[in-house]
Amino acid sequence: MTTMSSRRTVLAAALGAAAAAVTTPGPAFAAPSGGGTIDYHAWLTPADWRHGTAHGTRPRTGHRPGLVIDRPAGTLDHQDPHTGTTATWEYATWTGPVHRLPVPASEIVTSWNAHAPSGTWLQVELRCAYTGGGHTPWYVMGRWTAGDAAGDIRRTSVDGQKDGRSSVSTDTLAVDAPATGLRLASYELRLTLLRRPGSGLTPTVWRLGAMGSDVPDRFTVPASVPGVGAGRELRVPRYSQEIHKGQYPQYDNGGEAWCSPTSSQMAVEYWGRAPSAADLAWVDRAYADPQVCQAARFTYDYQYQGCGNWPFNAAYAATYRDMQAVVTRLRSLNDVEKLIHAGIPVITSQSFLASELDGAGYGTAGHLMCVVGFTHGGDVVANDPASATDTAVRHVYKRRQFENIWLRTKRRNAQGQVKSGTGGICYLYFPAEPSAAQCRALAAVGVR
Incomplete structure (x- = not known):
């Protein structure tokens, strides 16, 4: 079973000191809304x-x-x-x-x-x-x-x-x-x-x-109806996190801990960006997909002791030539469809029991995967890095199941205890100069 890759814990010590003195804020500045809450x-x-x-x-x-x-x-x-x-x-x-x-x-x-x-x-x-x-x-x-x-x-x-x-x-x-x-x-x-x-x-x-x-507490969310993304699938590279088990303990040991950087690397390479051979010279030549090791190393949070820090993943993606990246929340799979239709993959964060997502074969307290498209019937096509091999990464998940485990804020674990959900968190990676269609899709989900 996959365990939580983003091991968020409530923090409890004194405030870290700020680097500089407080300055006087400027005037209020209007902003586009992501919609709703x-x-x-x-x-x-x-x-x-x-x-x-x-x-x-x-x-x-x-x-x-x-x-x-x-x-x-x-x-x-x-x-x-x-x-x-x-x-x-x-x-x-x-x-x-x-x-x-x-x-x-x-x-x-x-x-x-x-x-x-x-x-x-x-x-x-x-x-x-x-x-x-x-x-x-x-x-x-x-x-x-x-x-x-x-x-x-x-x-x-x-x-x-x-x-x-x-x-x-x-x-x-x-x-x-x-x-x-x-x-x-x-x-x-x-x-x-x-x-x-x-x-x-x-x-x-x-x-x-x-x-x-301010996403309301909810165990279930309203079901969306398939929209503009139905039948559209992006050609996103497929990488497994599981083939990296035991690699680089100093970056959290590979395997189930690397879902976030593996998903990030898939999305980065979809846009035609990749580390150079010189960048990867440090990786053991016996390891497949060395670029995933690169992503893990350069998303690693030394306090959190893992690679699942959301903004650190976005910042890593933006180190590649003319790339932008944001962390936000979306409201439904219809938002994802707008982005997929415009050619933008969406990295989603979710948690679930094995019985709540048919075909996954595992349960998780926190896991990232890359949504790359939708079937004609509206089910979700995801590059799920929690797969045994690269070729096994593509999965089709039932729309209703996927939408619920991603958008809910409350869930029950295997012991029946109430735990939190991510409430629709995602990473969006896109070019510094997106196309007109991509700008419209991003604007529709509150991103400029």
Whole structure:
């Protein structure tokens, strides 16, 4: 049986220190809505970056606009908890304007697309206003760099962040007791860009976004009727996570722990991107599909001790040439159909008993797979990496079963205990310059 690849646990220690001082938020900035109780908003154009408050950062124009270090705002000493090394870094910050959620949220997940060469890194922080008054602290949602060269920080989430009303679990900020009616009314995002003193290097952030949602507690969801995706299947490469069992214990040992990076790699390669032979030179030549090992290594979260950090997977995908990636929620399989019809595969996160998904042959407390199409009758065609071989990865799952296990927020495990579901979480990977049809499909699900 496949076990939970994204082993999310409620965190319980003190708040990690922020890298820079709080800055004054700018004016409210309207955003497209993801519809209903889901709102994804992003900053990605020079005009977007200018709506924030900069201390040492500036927008860079050109082929792919982004936010970069213009001049350091100061220096700080940072001790990496995973290497024990303390180093001095120059930093600059950008604080986004207040984004008021159309519907107050019980959860927020951030994601970003960036380039961070060796000797640089970035930190993403989130602060929210409560509907009952007051604010959260500045929560660290990730400390990230693209690589893991000697002397670089280790890519990491931050444990122990809470204030008695909300807390961060790896990559998700959630209200602790949503049944009380407390919600998150608005939020601000803060970027801190860091580099070695005097190096002149800079991270470049192309996209920074957050998905706020208030999906109601539910064991079942309404069934959707097959739509525009029926009969459409994308030619997405097929990779098995299971053939990697026991590989690279330092990146969580392969096999069932690698569903997220394996799904990410399938979607990345669908778009014609792949690591070079030089990139893969570190992988044991006896291992098949070395690019899956590459994805596991560069999505690995050293605090979480796994490869299932949602924004780290999106950030990995966006390190490939002219790629974008977001973490969001969708409302139904009709949303997935719109994306498939436009040529965009969808990586979904779900949990289920073996009896709840015919043909899977396993149960899981958390698993990622790549939806690549639909049959003419509307059933789901998925590249499920929890398969014995690459050739066995393609599965057809019953539409009603798949939709329910993916969208529900409550479920019962094999012991009858009530556990959480993912409520429609997905990764969307697409080109920096999507086609007009792809832009329309993305806009229809609240992504620009």
